[in-house]
Structure formats: structure tokens, C-alpha cells
Amino acid sequence: xxxIFHDAVHVLLALGLPPLLLGLIAKTKALFAGRVxxxxxxxxxxxxxxxQKGSVFSTxxxxxxxxxxxxxxxxxxxxxxxxxxxxxxxxLSFTGDFVLLAYLLGLGRFFTASAALDTGxxxxxxxxxxxxxxACLAEPAFFLGMLVLAKLSGSLQLAxxxxxxxxxxxxxxxxxLVLVLLSWFIILLAENSRIPFDDPNTHxxxxxxxxxxxxxxxxxxxxxILYGAALKLFVFGALVVRLAFPRTGGSPWLDWPIFVGGxxxxxxxxxxxxxxxxxxxxTHVPVLLVAACLLSGFGIILLxx
Amino acid sequence: xxxxxxxxxxxALTLNFVALGVSRIRGVINAVALQGVLLGILALFVxxxxxxxxxxxxxxxxxxxxxxxxxxxxxxxxxxxxxEEVKPGVGSFMGSLLxxxxxxxxxxxxxxxxxxxxxxxxxxxVPASLATVWTGFLMLTTRKRAIMQVLGxxxxxxxxxxxxxxxxxxxxxxxxxxxxLDLFTGVFVMAIIIHxxxxxxxxxxxxxLTELKG
Numbered sequence: 001x002x003x004i005f006h007d008a009v010h011v012l013l014a015l016g017l018p019p020l021l022l023g024l025i026a027k028t029k030a031l032f033a034g035r036v037x038x039x040x041x042x043x044x045x046x047x048x049x050x051x052q053k054g055s056v057f058s059t060x061x062x063x064x065x066x067x068x069x070x071x072x073x074x075x076x077x078x079x080x081x082x083x084x085x086x087x088x089x090x091x092l093s094f095t096g097d098f099v100l101l102a103y104l105l106g107l108g109r110f111f112t113a114s115a116a117l118d119t120g121x122x123x124x125x126x127x128x129x130x131x132x133x134x135a136c137l138a139e140p141a142f143f144l145g146m147l148v149l150a151k152l153s154g155s156l157q158l159a160x161x162x163x164x165x166x167x168x169x170x171x172x173x174x175x176x177l178v179l180v181l182l183s184w185f186i187i188l189l190a191e192n193s194r195i196p197f198d199d200p201n202t203h204x205x206x207x208x209x210x211x212x213x214x215x216x217x218x219x220x221x222x223x224x225i226l227y228g229a230a231l232k233l234f235v236f237g238a239l240v241v242r243l244a245f246p247r248t249g250g251s252p253w254l255d256w257p258i259f260v261g262g263x264x265x266x267x268x269x270x271x272x273x274x275x276x277x278x279x280x281x282x283t284h285v286p287v288l289l290v291a292a293c294l295l296s297g298f299g300i301i302l303l304x305x
Numbered sequence: 306x307x308x309x310x311x312x313x314x315x316x317a318l319t320l321n322f323v324a325l326g327v328s329r330i331r332g333v334i335n336a337v338a339l340q341g342v343l344l345g346i347l348a349l350f351v352x353x354x355x356x357x358x359x360x361x362x363x364x365x366x367x368x369x370x371x372x373x374x375x376x377x378x379x380x381x382x383x384x385x386x387x388x389e390e391v392k393p394g395v396g397s398f399m400g401s402l403l404x405x406x407x408x409x410x411x412x413x414x415x416x417x418x419x420x421x422x423x424x425x426x427x428x429x430x431v432p433a434s435l436a437t438v439w440t441g442f443l444m445l446t447t448r449k450r451a452i453m454q455v456l457g458x459x460x461x462x463x464x465x466x467x468x469x470x471x472x473x474x475x476x477x478x479x480x481x482x483x484x485x486l487d488l489f490t491g492v493f494v495m496a497i498i499i500h501x502x503x504x505x506x507x508x509x510x511x512x513x514l515t516e517l518k519g
Contacts, residue, residue, distance in 0.1 A: 298406070
């Protein structure tokens with residue numbers, strides 16, 4: 001009974017909450033700039049509007065272009081079902097699931113990049129090249145962080161690695177976990193193309209990373225991309241929240257509000273980072289990503305020392 | 306050992322990487338200054354028995370490394386019209402970051418094999434000190450700007466200071482303050498040299514300094 005309750009809340013939250021995070025980030029940025037800003041629910045309205053539109057596909061594109069948004073969304077949905085939120089386990093949970101999680105997101109990225117290349121537009125090819133280059137550097141940081149959690153929990157299952165034992169590890173090996181937390185927050189910003197890596201509001205193809213890949217998508221296809229991106233933000237946000245506020249393992253009435261509150265805090269934190277930082281020059285992005293890898297790697301060194 | 310010691314040392318070690326990876330000189334100055342302040346505060350935690358001597362040492366260290374020297378360097382930066390942004394003379398930022406990481410890892414391994422006193426074994430202080438010294442050397446050798454070499458020298462001294470914390474009880478106060486005085490004089494002289502290089506060559510790159518005059 002309890003697992004059914006947890007799974008139901010998990011699915012509802014994981015599918016319903018992500019656009020709200022985008023709205024909250026936009027609102028935080030607006031408040032920092034002294035504007036009123038769009039309503040917090042604006043991303044939902046955008047999605048509804050996009051899904052009601054018709055589609056136009058360029059005649060030079062093939063099925064790869066149409067598969068891009070679909071695969072991107074589906075992989076993100078599966079990924080979101082694999083992350084333990086506030087329940088003891090996620091709906092999808094097995095030994096070694098974190099490897100699948102990383103490569104599901106990789107598969108989504110592969111198809112988005114392929115769809116961008118399929119249009120034959122030079123700008124989109126440039127964006128695809130940037131996206132995969134930066135992803136190459138972000139992935140080691142993600143895995144090194146996972147290695148720290150695997151070493152601490154002695155398990156290769158996300159549910160245990162981010163389980164209730166984490167709270168006790170915070171007191172014993174807090175330094176390593178702080179380093180992983182920092183590293184993952186950087187990865188969160190990089191993977192979701194936020195400032196300082198990429199400006200989601202930019203409208204100059206030469207400086208864009210993620211946005212430039214999806215310029216030719218419109219209507220429902222673009223809606224799927226937006227929703228998939230929101231889900232991806234939710235996945236990384238959930239990882240950071242579970243790491244920062246470990247599950248108490250007590251009452252679900254305590255765990256779920258803590259989790260949702262944590263997600264809102266992460267969204268506001270992203271908004272603050274976006275407001276107070278400038279975008280990095282493209283050549284400096286790899287340095288920051290390597291620094292994220294070093295932080296996680298350093299966490300491992302501290303653990304095994 | 307006090308539980309706050311390890312987190313402070315890790316912040317200090319992270320600042321090593323900031324100093325290696327940041328391209329703006331002012332950012333590097335701030336990182337090194339913050340590290341100096343942290344190390345000064347560290348002295349309070351290493352030795353539970355806090356006397357006037359320790360407090361005086363902390364005050365002098367924090368004041369000198371955290372405020373006087375950085376102010377002076379920023380002043381020199383403005384006087385000599387040094388460009389704000391620097392590139393490593395050898396390799397890239399990524400290269401120096403990775404070298405720094407390798408050095409830090411090796412320091413961790415190496416410090417386990419050192420014949421230390423029993424109470425100093427398994428302390429993060431020893432590897433942190435070795436790693437900071439290594440970072441200082443790296444900065445001294447890979448950067449061409451004279452001011453970056455001053456900062457490398459400061460990092461080097463920070464590392465030595467960390468090691469010195471182990472012996473805080475054994476060394477007389479005069480020696481500690483003497484070291485700080487040396488440091489201050491060193492930075493003072495180097496800032497004057499920076500000024501002269503920039504007046505002579507219209508840039509502060511040490512590449513020009515290849516000939517010795519008799």
C-alpha cells in the first residue's frame with residue numbers, strides 16, 4: 001500500500017512539477033532585475049499553447065529530425081522515474097541503475113544533436129558540436145560523484161546510494177559530500193544549459209548551445225523539447241536535493257514536503273546564480289567543467305585516504 | 306583534533322584550484338588572500354591552548370596576508386597598468402588545473418609514507434601543506450607575469466605556514482613573526498621589481514628578462 005502511495009505521488013510530482021521550476025527560475029530572475037516578470041505558471045501555458053499548434057517540417061529533414069524530440073522526451077520521462085524522490089525507492093529501481101540513468105540522458109542528447117544535424121543548418125551543427133563537447137566533460141563529474149556515494153553506501157543502486165543512510169554519512173564524511181554537491185550543482189547548470197554555461201534567453205545563434213539545436217522545431221515538437229528539458233532539470237535537481245536533504249525515512253508527510261521544498265530552493269538558487277553571474281566565454285566553459293570533475297575526484301581521494 | 310579543521314583545510318585546498326583556474330589577476334589575489342586568512346584562523350583550531358602568543362600570531366597573519374599584501378598588490382596592479390586578464394605562459398588553464406590535481410593526489414599518497422610523529426599521522430594538514438607548496442611551484446613556473454609569480458610565492462609560503470602549524474608549540478614567537486616579516490619584505494621588493502619591469506618594457510612579462518648585466 002505504502003509503495004503504491006509513494007509511486008503515485010512520485011509520478012504525479014515528477015510529471016507535474018518540472019515546468020513550475022522553470023517558472024520559478026524566471027520569476028526569481030525578474031525579481032532580481034526589478035521586474036514583475038511572467039506568472040510562475042507561464043511554462044504550463046506555453047506548453048499548452050505549443051501542443052495545440054500544427055507542425056511544419058522542412059522537406060530536407062528525414063525521420064531523424066522527427067525522432068529527436070520524441071526520444072528526448074521519452075528518455076527524460078524514464079529517467080525521472082528512476083530517481084528516488086522522497087520514497088524509499090523509485091518506481092524503476094535495480095542494481096546499477098545510475099549507469100542507465102546517465103546513458104538515458106546521453107541517448108536523449110544524441111538524438112537531439114542528430115536532429116539538429118539533420119536540418120543541414122550550419123548553426124545547428126555548431127550548437128550540436130558544443131553540446132556534445134561539454135557533455136563529454138560533464139559526464140565524468142557525474143560518475144565521480146556517484147562513485148563517492150557508491151563507496152559510502154556500499155551499493156550500486158540509486159535508492160540506497162541516496163537512501164536514508166546518507167544522513168549519517170553527512171556527519172562522518174561531510175567534506176566529500178559537500179564537494180560532490182558543489183560538483184553536481186555545476187553539472188546541473190551545465191546539463192540544463194543555464195548561465196554561466198549557456199543563456200536560455202539568448203537570441204544570437206553564434207553564442208547559443210542548447211537553444212540553437214532546436215531552432216527548427218516548432219509546435220508540438222518544440223513543446224516536447226521544452227517539457228523534456230524541464231524534466232531533465234527536475235532529474236538533476238532531484239539528485240542535488242536528495243544529496244543535500246537526505247531522506248529521514250520517517251513519515252511520508254515529512255519527507256515529501258521536504259523534497260518539494262528542496263526542489264523550490266534549488267530553482268530559486270539557479271535563478272540567483274543566473275542573476276548574479278555573467279555567461280562564461282565559450283573557451284572558459286571546459287575549465288569550469290574540469291573543475292567540477294576535480295571537485296568530485298577530490299571527494300573520492302578524501303574518502304579512500 | 307577539532308572537527309572544523311578538515312573542512313577549513315578543504316576550502317583552502319579548493320582555493321588552490323581557484324588560483325590556478327581563474328584568469329583575472331584580481332580573482333587570484335582574492336583567492337590567495339582568502340587562503341591566508343583561513344590559515345591564520347586555522348592556527349586557533351590546531352592548538353586548543355590559546356594564549357596571547359597564538360592570538361597575536363593569528364592577528365598578524367590575518368592582517369598581513371588577508372589585507373596588507375593583497376591591498377598592496379592591487380595597488381601595484383593599478384600603478385603598473387597591468388592588464389586584468391592573464392593566460393598561463395606554459396600550457397593552458399586546463400593543463401595547470403589537471404597538474405594541480407595530480408599534485409594534490411600525489412601529496413595525499415606521499416604524506417602517508419612520511420615518518421611523522423604519531424599525533425601528526427592521518428592529519429589532512431600534511432598533505433594539504435604539500436599540495437599547496439606544489440601549487441605555488443606550479444604557479445611560479447608556468448606563469449609569465451611577474452605579479453602571478455608573486456602570488457605563486459605567496460601560495461608557496463601558505464603551504465609552508467600550514468606545515469609550520471604542526472610545530473606551533475615548538476617554534477618561538479620571534480621566528481614566526483620573522484618569517485612573516487620576510488614574506489612582507491619579499492612581496493614589497495617584488496612589487497618594486499614589477500614596477501620597474503613595466504616601466505622598462507611597457508609590459509610585466511618576465512619573458513624580457515633573459516640577459517644578465519655585469
